[in-house]
Amino acid sequence: MPTDQPQPAFVLVRPQMGENIGAAARAMWNFTLDRMRIVAPRDGWPNEKAVVMASGAGRLLDEAQIYGTVPEALQDCTYVLATTARPRGLTKPVLSPERAMQVAAEKIAAGEKVAVLFGPERAGLENDEIARANAIISVPVNPDFASLNLGQCVLLVAYEWMRQVGEVTHDVTPLGKTDWATGLEIDALGDHFEERLEEAGFFFPEHKAESMKMNLRNLWSRMPLTQVDVRMLHGIMRQMVRWKERGE
Structure with a gap:
């Protein structure tokens, strides 16, 4: 029918x-x-x-x-x-x-x-x-x-x-088995990178440090990160630090 x-x-x-x-x-x-x-x-x-x-x-x-x-x-x-x-x-x-x-x-x-x-x-x-x-x-x-x-x-x-x-969806990003990262999780990721990069002497010269940190924070805000992405980026930074320490 x-x-x-x-x-x-x-x-x-x-x-x-x-x-x-x-x-x-x-x-x-x-x-x-x-x-x-x-x-x-x-x-x-x-x-x-x-x-x-x-x-x-x-x-x-x-x-x-x-x-x-x-x-x-x-x-x-x-x-x-x-x-x-x-x-x-x-x-x-x-x-x-x-x-x-x-x-x-x-x-x-x-x-x-x-x-x-x-x-x-x-x-x-x-x-x-x-x-x-x-x-x-x-x-x-x-x-x-x-x-x-x-x-x-x-x-x-x-x-x-x-x-x-009908219901037409013009833009969608399937998330698979994850969710979008929250502001708190992205802030923690930014803190982690800032701390480790500070220890590595990345923010140089000193008078440009604040501007560089601002740009880094802006980078995270422009990226549509999922919780899986955030965990992976934390893991990358931790592994790089471990590799550096083993080299010493």
Whole structure:
């Protein structure tokens, strides 16, 4: 059964290869989308090659709705977006994928039914199909090579959908089996290094000593140290001191 998450329907218009339908299903499910509609697939339906390519997203193919024409696929929709590399002279809003999914999320939250049209691999959507859309999604690609594979285009739009409605973490550092070092632990590390470096005569000449110590403290504060890092740096300093004492 489809999930109960409100979302746009992704409509694949006359897809030509089963592999691309499967890739589109996989891309959709990567980003928790599972409302696939297929219009007049060239090689018929069901398609074994689509199933193989979909891998773990085969459920979307089992639940996909099959239509003979674009109007039939859009009959329950109130807002339609069409993906195309060029507006083709039609007077319509042209949106980036990011903005398009912002609009889609707003309209779905307001109770509307939204669909996104994806054209066939060879030539894309026809003008009369684009004319049925309320707005166009245009991907900023290389103008000398603007054609996107069907699966790639679906993936790109699906990702932008997730950015609008999902929890996207933009920066994270996995800590493994440790935690970030506390201020107290970093202060103790600074004290340890200062003491040992003082004994070694590192802070020379004397009139520069305070500035050198300040720079050393600043160094620790700029480094995102974990507790494991701090223990290792303590151990390095202790081992260096032991090595020096053995040498004497």
